[in-house]
Amino acid sequence: MQPVLLDESDPSTDLVSLDATGWLPAHLDGHAGTNRAPQACCQLAAQDDVQAIQAWLAEFADSPHTLRSYRKEAERLWLWAVQHQGKALSSLTREDLLAYEAFLANPAPDWIDPRRPKRGGGRRLFDGPLSPTSVRHALSVLSGLFGYLFAAGYLAGNPLALKRRGHKTRQPAAVERYLEQPLWAFVLQAIEQWPADRPEGSQARARWVMRFLHATGLRVSEAAHARAEDLRLRRGKWWLYVLGKGQVGGEVPMGADAMSALAAYRRSHGLSALPLPGDTTPLILPLSGPRERCLTPAMVYLITKEVFEHASELRQSEDPVDAAKLRQASTHWVRHTAATHQADAGTDLRHIQKNLRHASLNTTSRYLHVDDDERHIATTQPPAQG
Structure with missing residues (x-):
């Protein structure tokens, strides 16, 4: 074998x-x-x-x-x-x-x-x-x-089948690996100050990758393998078909801002603004070589790390705490950030669950931070006595 x-x-x-x-x-x-x-x-x-x-x-x-x-x-x-x-x-x-x-x-x-x-x-x-x-x-x-x-009949028994099961009443911990809106906006601004010594086309690709991941909340492997033919126009709205974890398919909304960013990115590569029938080019294009070749998930990961490292360097003198957070950030942080921003905007939790393709609503509920914010304010800033 x-x-x-x-x-x-x-x-x-x-x-x-x-x-x-x-x-x-x-x-x-x-x-x-x-x-x-x-x-x-x-x-x-x-x-x-x-x-x-x-x-x-x-x-x-x-x-x-x-x-x-x-x-x-x-x-x-x-x-x-x-x-x-x-x-x-x-x-x-x-x-x-x-x-x-x-x-x-x-x-x-x-x-x-x-x-x-x-x-x-x-x-x-x-x-x-x-x-x-x-x-x-x-x-x-x-x-x-x-x-x-x-x-499969290779082992006579499963030694982990005897593991004591814990109680399932404990709620999942809130997600902490995400960027709040102001820091995310700073990351996008940092791309506009892209170093001059980077390869030609890398700035446009970095700009699109970050906007694409944030707009869709895709996992890194899903983003790397996404192609133009996976975009579908239905009732005047664009959807991206995704074959995700466990080979489970689903559709993710692509809003007007995301489609506008995609159009600008495709034009920078000499492609039509919107995909034409039969277009198999990847949504994240290589800087060189055959256009039909998808980047590896590892390469998409490295692109996001490069963006976060660059943003961290720009942030270091102003806010070392933010800079340290940016150095830790990765593609999965962008997924968490996308979900958190959707929840903060009041998006129905069931819609976020479908967008992220979570099996359980409990998993999605980890992105709800608004109630915690309100509880903190109510506790630490009680109303003034009349």
Whole structure:
């Protein structure tokens, strides 16, 4: 089985351990794991744990962002199993997984050593202890891995199926990774002060990318793969068809401002202002090479990071706190920002849910900050006594 290879132009996918297992002793590769099911029952061709993990990852090959995230979690567990526990992944027990959960919250020093590089074979796998939310996310991903391998007949049992379920009455925490309206306006103004040494066309592309992401709230992979043919005019209104997370399709409104920005961007590339029938050009165009080639999600991510870094430099002397926030911002911050601005404007929560394609309204409710603002004002600024 060939390993699942990610886009080599994306620096965040430099994960080599699953593809370089020559150093692994035979008793740790999982071909004889103590939790292996009889080979005759297995629906996978996988002979060992790495091949089994790669079979699971192959299910997400059409979703690059999910693939990167899931591979990172699987690789962390696999390396912890063979290096820290001295066990094959297919030999892990429920007790081992409890130990791993504790390890995530307090990794060994060499796993977070800041002297190690962030990429490459000898890199550090953690920047520090994971937060409770990140631990839950990691275990949720791994539960999917073990569930898949159990259902496929590769494992005899799922050690994470015994995990105690927490109460579901707790409301999701409010989203904090977003930019308020004045700071977002500053980011857009910063693009108009684009450095002269940047490649020709990069300013127009940066301007369009930021406006496009904010207008639609798309995930980075969705924006990177969007094409002109995905735009649809219905009853005088433009919609963008999106095939999103879990291969679920949906339509996102494209307002007049967004379509005007798109028209200006397309004209800068010598294209018609509005897409013509059969137009397959990407909505985010490359600066060179074939026009039909979509940028990678990683490239779109880097474009937004470049914008935020530039805005941060311009903001540093005036407001270091804002500058620090801009340095942290990324494509997903723009998605959160778009949803928050829609909620602040009074958009019905059900409409925002459809725009973001959330399965649960509870998830969307994290973008409601107006009630908190009113509560803060009412508490800290009581009315004057007559």
